[in-house]
Amino acid sequence: MSSLTGRTALVTGGSRGMGAAIALGLAEAGADVAITYVRGEDAAREVVTKIESMGRRGIALRADAADAGDAAGVVDRAADDLGGLDILVNNAGIGVLGPIGDLTLADIDRVMAVNVRGVFLASQAAAARLRDGGRIITIGSCMAQRVPGPGGTLYSTSKAALIGLNKGLARELGGRRITANLVQPGPTDTDMNPADGPLAAGQSALTALGRFGSADEVASLVTYLAGDAAAYITGTELSVDGGHAA
Known part of the structure; x- marks a missing residue:
């Protein structure tokens, strides 16, 4: 029997890249999975089709993590549609890179809205809907630990904030056996940052x-x-970064 058989999951930003891979990995392990997307409905439907081909239930929900109502509300929608919620993966995020003097207030507000406020609100909503023994897993970045050059101040600020949020969640929810962990990827081959790209x-x-x-x-x-x-891992950051932080 697969380790996640009978469980339900929500993966934000699950229509492409790491989010799609995570959604498919959870489904392969036995979970029914809802994903969110902002644009690219066709890509989201393709992920759902792949989930369903594994014999699992897949749902695509349009939600913008920058919108406070969407960020929290999609957790309730997923839990209602799936008949409960066991796993939340906070994957949705954006990056705005550039010299600090060139960043606008709009840049700051949107990055913090998606990467921090959206994660907080989704986790807050999940705290009320997760079954005991549930999981909150948040995707951070290796740049929360090490900023290798100029231009990453805003992005690294937003990702570093997740360390404190994750630890707080672990303490708040540990009594219900709900774990909270932060995954810190390094350079990862996706369409947004291809391994054969110019950088x-x-x-x-x-x-x-x-x-x-x-x-x-x-x-x-x-x-x-x-x-x-x-089940005994909570409140920590786990790097999958090829030694970026070594």
Whole structure:
């Protein structure tokens, strides 16, 4: 029997890249999975089709993490549609890079709204809907630990904030056996940051392994954290970064 059989999950930003890989990994392990998307309905439907081909239930829900109502409300929608909720994966996030002097108030507000407020509100809503023994898994970034050059101040600020949020969640929800963990990916091959892109060589050089990771490698860690074998892991940051922080 698969380790997540009978469980339900919501993966925000699950229509592509790491989010899609995570959603498919959870489904392969036995979970029914809802995903959110903002644009790219066709891509979201493709992920749902793949989930359903595994014999699981898949749902695509349009929600913008920058919208406070959407960020919290989609958790209730997913729980209602799936008949409960066991796993929340806060994957949706955006990156705005550039010299600090060039960043606008709109840049700051949107990055913090999606990467911090959206995660907080989704986790807050999940705290009320997760079954005892549930999981909150948040996707952070290696740049919360090490900023390798200029231009990443805003992004790294938003991702570093998740460390405190994650620890607070672990303390608040531990009495119900709900764990909260933060996954810190390093350079990962996705359509937004391809391993053969113009900036890839410099990023690979910053890792101990000298390469990009794959979305499936990130997904495998998330799937492990969602399962019973990780029941005693909570309030921590786990790196899947090829040694970026070594």
